[in-house]
Amino acid sequence: MEYPARCQQNNTIQSLNLSLFIARRYLISKKSNNAINVISWISIIAIAITTAALVIILSAMNGLTSVVADLYHAIEPDLKVTAIHAKYMEHTPALEKKIRSVKGISGISWCVEENALAKLDDKQAVVTVKGVDAEFKTLTHFDTVVIDGVYRFEFKGQYYGVFGKGIAHKLGVNVNDFLSPITIYAPKRGKVESINPEDAFNKLSISPGGIFTLNDDFDYKYLLIDLKAAQQLFDCPNSVSSVEIGIADRDDLEKVQEELQATLGEDYLIKNRFQLNDVLFKTLETEKLWVFLILAFILVIATFNIIGALTMLIIEKKKDIKTLYNIGADQTFIRNIFMQEGFLITGVGAISGLVLGIIVCVLQQQFHLVKFDDGYVIPYYPIEMRWNDMVWILGVVMVIGFLAALYPVRVFTRNDLIHLDK
16 A cells, blocks of 8 residues: 555656756756846846845844843843832842742842932932942943943942933033032932921932943933942832842843742732833834835835746747647646746745845954944944844745746646647
8 A cells, every 4th residue: 555655756756856857947048038038037136136135134123123232231131120019129138049049040139219309509300310239230231331430339438429421411410520419319208297398308419420321211311329328318228129130141031031930929020121121122123024024025026027037938838838748747747847947036046145145244244344433332233143034034035936936837837738738
């Protein structure tokens, strides 16, 4: 029972090999009508250019997303833990032990974040004060974005602050001026009964330590100070508003997040740095998707050349179709020849485009061909190639090529065979 099935399988393979051989000869051989060769090569070139554009543009958008993520990582951690039912959580050894029990965690930073009023002379600004501990520097490398002054929060009993560039501009902060301290005001917790309105506020005097810059979202929002100073300012001794966590391997981010959530329970909310800025990153992903769809639509237009090339080839090869039909070739075999012709045109164009796109991306990565001016955050256009993008691009190109070849092959080979039967 196995022998006939095996013979049938071998016959199918031989039939496909023969049809592929004939299709390859049709592609590279000289036709009587030179227009067929021209249209075929136009199809290959159009597919190659569009495929290369997909590779380059998607890799560039991946690079931009990674740059944005790295910029935000300078002040935001891989994971951030907050309490769901309370504003603050108590900093206890038991909580820290639970967090450190999860594998893959490289560091923990305890933070207090709250709004306050900063005042320097007659200038004032509402800021988000973020109190951080010593581990915060290691966790985020925030010191790398300090452009003026130094990353310092406490020195010889005096508290210092690191100001966002926008806040520093509003207040007129000078990192070299130690004689004009900045005063931070925050409401006292609980009910305060006093005739003097100032009694309702906690005050903290700090000196300017440094100025950082990331983007307007952070530059006009954050003022970083020492954790103990923030706890004193906001009346929350031994309490924090968040626990910020670093991950040893970022590829394990989701896994560690799930394990940490299971360890801490439902009373805590855990977000990764993409979820903390979900609107931004969703916007970037949406832009990438629309660019992909637009270029795919251009690719559809480019594959119209395949329809013309196959139609003209089928018309030219009428005698060959008749000969094959007379020696026993069926309709499926003849259609396979021209379908594989369409696959060859699409495949050569797609692979050539992938290679061309990868070469351009590698050249940009190595030699920085496209550069930015001095005012930009990064000196050259970032590129990040992802293999899943390559698979998607190749798959979409081949599917579009298949659909483009399907119509002329089914219609014109059917008409030819009906004519031959008559």
